Amino acid sequence: MTHPLLAPGFKDRPWWWEAAEPPQRDATLPDRAPVVVVGGGYAGLSSALTLQRLGQQAVVLDAERIGWGASSRNGGMVSGGLKVAGAGLEKAFGAEQARAITATAAASLPFIEETIAREGIEADYVRCGRFSAAWSRGHYEAMARRADSLAEITGLPTSMLPRERQHEALGSDHYHGGMLVAATGSLHPGKYARGLAAAAERAGARLVDGVRVQGIQEGPGGFRIRTDRGEILADAVLVTTNGYSLDKRGTALPWLARRLVPLNSYIIATEELGETVIDRLFPGRRMVSDSKRVLNYFRPSPDGKRVLWGGRASFRAATAEQTAPALHAYMTACFPELKATKLTHAWTGHVAFTFDHLPHIGVERGIHYAAGCQGSGVAMATWLGHNVALKLAGAANQRFALDGLPFPTRPFYFGNPNWVLPFIGEWYKLRDRIDRMAA
16 A cells, blocks of 8 residues: 555655666676776776776676666765764874874865866756754754864864754754854765766776676686676776675675675655745755764755655665655654655665774775775765775875775674664664753
8 A cells, every 4th residue: 555655656766867867788798807896886987987097997897787876876965074074083093194084085075076077077066065953952062062173174164053043054943053064065966976977988988787796706817707697807806886795696895895884775855845945944955964873864956846855764674665754754853844745756775884984995805995985975985986096006196094994894794784783773763862852
């Protein structure tokens, strides 16, 4: 039975695909390639573009369609390494290395802006800023303590907006004020994935759909890559599968899968509301995320006609349609006037976290990798792909601070957290409730 919140013609696929569904490409697997990139998302496409510019022929393989995964499913929020800046780096690495890591992460925002401009990618990009909404008074105070350091790291202003002025940034009384961060943009992720793929192809990269890598073995003269469509030989291999590094049919690099925690993120799109309503809910049309452990992130659509709302709607296996009512409830807790609003789309995709909360590039047994964007990968994945390509080609002229860091895992963890995630999710929800009651 169809849920009453779902509009006629409801689709369980990304709203982004209405304008930019990943196209079908040639699935012919070449016999050999100088560089094989496993994973056709932002990181893989960015690396292929850089490799081609450096004279290194790249073949990009994806198990589905190029750009099919998180790259055309995310919320389209473009941040400059803000999550990395809050990772307790100084305690872990010391002041000097912590500054280098945060500066390196922050450089992802100007890099993606330069990439979009240089390649002429039409992706509805706007540097709009973000409102980080405080779930409680304690969260607001914690934000206030970080505001100046974030401004210093990003080189762009931050400011605190107390609860009595919250309507300047958000048409809701649901939060306890928050922080305005200038170092954030917005784009249409499907159009960006398509544009980045086109740029890589123009540079000479070969993009191949529907090839699932099942194993990589190093041997005399290079690597033998086993796939469900046969074998391909390569001089070098780069793995950029991130949240899709492990599935029921195997993994390209088990060592990497053991260091990534994949999570489902869910998003809904409302029916069209009109620009007057959108401007009332989102003054300035900024991106919004809240400070809950089980966070919500939300925004106006690029055309200014509907709300896109995302979050961790379930820590158990669930379809996008099953979780849509929960996201609708989160949305209407913030925006009560949308209680009768129906949903036209709901979808899900995988993001990947690391145990140390940092992105990583590096080499393991001769195989290069880039991964771990902490659920904020539009700019970061593009930046990681570029820098790991420089490393692979021997063209890096300075050390990249996210390269070669210790990359932890946990005993008896093999890349599938599903057995423990429901317990962690309930614990996080309880702590969110406690924080809210204390406020």
